[in-house]
Amino acid sequence: xxxxxxxxxxxxxxxxxxxxxxxxxxxxxxxxxxxxxxxxxxxxxxxxxxxxxxxxxxxxxxxxxxxxxxxxxxxxxxxxxxxxxxxxxxxxxxxxxxxxxxxxxxxxxxxxxxxxxxxxxxxxxxxxxxxxxxxxxxxxxxxxxxxxxxxxxxxxxxxxxxxxxxxxxxxxxxxxxxxxxxxxxxxxxxxxxxxxxxxxxxxxxxxxxxxxxxxxxxxxxxxxxxxxxxxxxxxxxxxxxxxxxxxxxxxxxxxxxxxxxxxxxxxxxxxxxxxxxxxxxxxxxxxxxxxxxxxxxxxxxxxxxxxxxxxxxxxxxxxxxxxxxxxxxxxxxxxxxxxxxxxxxxxxxxxxxxxxxxxxxxxxxxxxxxxxxxxxxxxxxxxxxxxxxxxxxxxxxxxxxxxxxxxxxxxxxxxxxxxxxxxxxxxxxxxxxxxxxxxxxxxxxxxxxxxxxxxxxxxxxxxxxxxxxxxxxxxxxxxxxxxxxxxxxxxxxxx
Numbered sequence: 001x002x003x004x005x006x007x008x009x010x011x012x013x014x015x016x017x018x019x020x021x022x023x024x025x026x027x028x029x030x031x032x033x034x035x036x037x038x039x040x041x042x043x044x045x046x047x048x049x050x051x052x053x054x055x056x057x058x059x060x061x062x063x064x065x066x067x068x069x070x071x072x073x074x075x076x077x078x079x080x081x082x083x084x085x086x087x088x089x090x091x092x093x094x095x096x097x098x099x100x101x102x103x104x105x106x107x108x109x110x111x112x113x114x115x116x117x118x119x120x121x122x123x124x125x126x127x128x129x130x131x132x133x134x135x136x137x138x139x140x141x142x143x144x145x146x147x148x149x150x151x152x153x154x155x156x157x158x159x160x161x162x163x164x165x166x167x168x169x170x171x172x173x174x175x176x177x178x179x180x181x182x183x184x185x186x187x188x189x190x191x192x193x194x195x196x197x198x199x200x201x202x203x204x205x206x207x208x209x210x211x212x213x214x215x216x217x218x219x220x221x222x223x224x225x226x227x228x229x230x231x232x233x234x235x236x237x238x239x240x241x242x243x244x245x246x247x248x249x250x251x252x253x254x255x256x257x258x259x260x261x262x263x264x265x266x267x268x269x270x271x272x273x274x275x276x277x278x279x280x281x282x283x284x285x286x287x288x289x290x291x292x293x294x295x296x297x298x299x300x301x302x303x304x305x306x307x308x309x310x311x312x313x314x315x316x317x318x319x320x321x322x323x324x325x326x327x328x329x330x331x332x333x334x335x336x337x338x339x340x341x342x343x344x345x346x347x348x349x350x351x352x353x354x355x356x357x358x359x360x361x362x363x364x365x366x367x368x369x370x371x372x373x374x375x376x377x378x379x380x381x382x383x384x385x386x387x388x389x390x391x392x393x394x395x396x397x398x399x400x401x402x403x404x405x406x407x408x409x410x411x412x413x414x415x416x417x418x419x420x421x422x423x424x425x426x427x428x429x430x431x432x433x434x435x436x437x438x439x440x441x442x443x444x445x446x447x448x449x450x451x452x453x454x455x456x457x458x459x460x461x462x463x464x465x466x467x468x469x470x471x472x473x474x475x476x477x478x479x480x481x482x483x484x485x486x487x488x489x490x491x492x493x494x495x
Contacts, residue, residue, distance in 0.1 A: 399447025
C-alpha cells in the first residue's frame, strides 16, 4: 500500500511538473543513453513547431540534426563527456524548428547512475532564451556604439562619487587637461585645481547645489589651466544619479573643449563693437553734413525778404535730406558688412519716402526703377543718395506743373570696356582713375524740361549746387542728356 501511495504521489508531482513546463513554454526530456530513446514533455508544438506525435519519434541521434551546424560538434562532444562522467550538462545552442528558423535554447540535464556507477538515465529541461539572446546582442551593439562614440567624442565622459572624486573617466582627458587618467584616480590632481581662480567660486557653488538637490542638472562654462599652463575654455554638463542599489549618490556628465568657439565668439563681439563704433562715427559725420546744409539753407532764406512758401519748401527739402541719411543708416545696419550697402534697396526706400513727402497720387506721376543689386562703399553711397534725393525732388516739384501726369526714371548700370566705348576712357583721363568699376546713374523725367537759356553749371538753386559739389566729391562727372523732359547722366567709379 505504501509503495502504491508513493508511486501515485510521484505521478502527481510529475504531472504538475509537466503542466508547468507546458504553460511556461519549456520542453522536458527523459532519455535512455543506452537505447537513445527520448520521451518529450511540455510545450512541444510551441517550442519546435512539430506535433507531439511527430516530435515523439526524435531520438538522441535524430536530435543532433536539429542543432545548428556551427554548434553540433561542440554540443555533441560535451554531451558525450557528461554521459561518461555523469557530471551535470549545461549548454546553449541554436535549435532548428519545423519552419527552418532557429531559436536560442538553454539546455540543463542531470544524469542518474546505477550501482555500477554507469549512467542509465538523462533528465533535462530546454528553455527558449531567444529574446534574452537578442536583447544581449542589442546591448552588446549599444555598448560597442557607445564605446565608439566615446572614442570619437572630442570631450571627456565621467562619473563622480559622492565626494566628487572620479570613478570613471573616458575620452580626451590628456588632450584637454594634459594629465593622464591615473593622475585623477590616484588623487595626484583634482579637477578643481585646474579651474581658473576667477571661475572657481561659481564652480564650487554649482557643486554645492548638486550635493544638496535630489534631481539637479548643471551646465556651465569655465576656464581651466592645463598641465602646460595654457588656458582652455570648457563646457561641462553634470547631473545627479544613483547607484543601481540606490544606496549611494553619484554624478555623471561630460566636459567638452569649446576654446575655438569662445575665441570665435570673442572675435565676433570685438568686430561687432568696432562695427557699431564705425556706424556711430559715420552718423556723426553725416549729421555734420546735414547741419552744414541747414546753415546754407538758412543763409539763403535770410538773404532776401522772408517768404513763407519758400520757408516751408526749405523745411521739406531739409526733411527729405535727413530722411535720405536715415535710410542710408538703416541699410547700413542691415548690410552684409559695415563698408557697403545695397544701393538698389536703398533707392527703393528713398524714392518711396520722397513720393510720400510730396503726396504724389498713384495716377499722377509714376516711378520706374531699373537698378541691379550693386553694393557701394559708404563714401559713394551717401553722396549718391543725396544727389538722387535732389534730382527726384526737383522733378516732383517742377517737371509736372498744374497736376500733369508723368514719369520719372532712375537707371543704374555697370559699364565695362565693351559697353562704355570711349566714355570711361575720357572719364579716366579727366579724373585720373583706373579703367574698371565704372557706373552710370541716370535720373530723368518726361516733364516740361529746362528753359533754353538754362546753364547747369551756373545756377542759384542750392539743391543743384549741392548736386554739382557732391558729383565732384565722388570724383565723377555729370551732364544733361538730350531729349524731351530732363535727364541727368552721372558717371562715377566705385571699388
